Amino acid sequence: MVETLELSHSIVMVTTDMPGGSNGRGSGVVVSPEYVATNCHVLANSNGANIAKFRDGYQPIALKAHWRRDICLLKFDPLPFKPIPMRDSTTLKYEEEVFSLSFPAAAPVPQPSYGNIKGIHRYDGGLIVRSNASFSMGSSGGALFDQDFNLIGLTTFKSPGHRAFYYSLPVEWIKELMASPEITSLKTQEMPFWALPMAQRPYFMQVVIPYQNEEWQTLKVIASQWIAEEPGSADAWYFLGLAEEGLQQLELAKRDLRKAYVLNQRDLDAMLALSRVAFAQKDLPALESLQLPVSALDKEQGAQITLKIQQLKNGS
Structure with missing residues (x-):
């Protein structure tokens, strides 16, 4: 569909240089002319990160992070991509149709996945969204959309097992992070809430x-x-x-x-x-x-x- 293709222009691949010479990959969403939102676990303890789109690379100039919530913002000189409008999770309803866009398994273009909202869970001042729109490795930091093409969450983690639950982080956390100070290091000892014991x-x-x-x-x-x-x-x-x-x-x-x-x-x-x-x-x-x-x-x-x-x- 034309709208999905247009949205995919604002979904980027995030790549990192890891200690030991390996590379990490995830997804990111353009949420303002300057900021790309992604998951902190994509970036944590790497030697550096950048984003790629249409074979072009872009280097961030600053970082904002909330390690426990697993929300990070990479700051750039204004990017040539259209920011995605965001819809607060307080307005979401169970069984709404949703879809995700991300780069699973380092796919060359963003891949869609379709489903419904199955759970909306209060946590740390936000609402974690559970859906059955599946995603896999490489999708961390991707976008979950409603049927009006609003960003409603960042695809972040899933449960183990054959009947996996798929969770996305609320856009309210992105908005809150925009108002926070910048940091200078990708190093952290904090674990995201979903990886705690x-x-x-x-x-x-x-x-x-x-x-x-x-x-x-x-x-x-x-x-x-x-x-x-x-x-x-x-x-x-x-x-x-x-x-x-x-x-x-x-x-x-x-x-x-x-x-x-x-x-x-x-x-x-x-x-x-x-x-x-x-x-x-x-x-x-x-x-x-x-x-x-x-x-x-x-x-x-x-x-x-x-x-x-x-x-x-x-x-x-």
């Missing part, structure tokens, strides 16, 4: 591996701790209900998944879990009540619920 990571990260491994009791403990800290988090209630579903505690699962849905009526995953519980309990009215809201967000999943309703009506 597991117990020090935010709860939205701690739940992932128990979920992937179907360690339901462990998941229930972590989700309960999350709720104690953030009782208004729909995601915390969702993972608690998911754990209870896995433990066959269906009445508890129904109660807590319902709380997730009440807190966030665009929580498709919570609705789908509720539909599984309703089907297992042969609760036809509950299943019928979910058919329309699920279909409004995902027609294929809505069709699956229609089939389940028909099965219950047929007594199968």
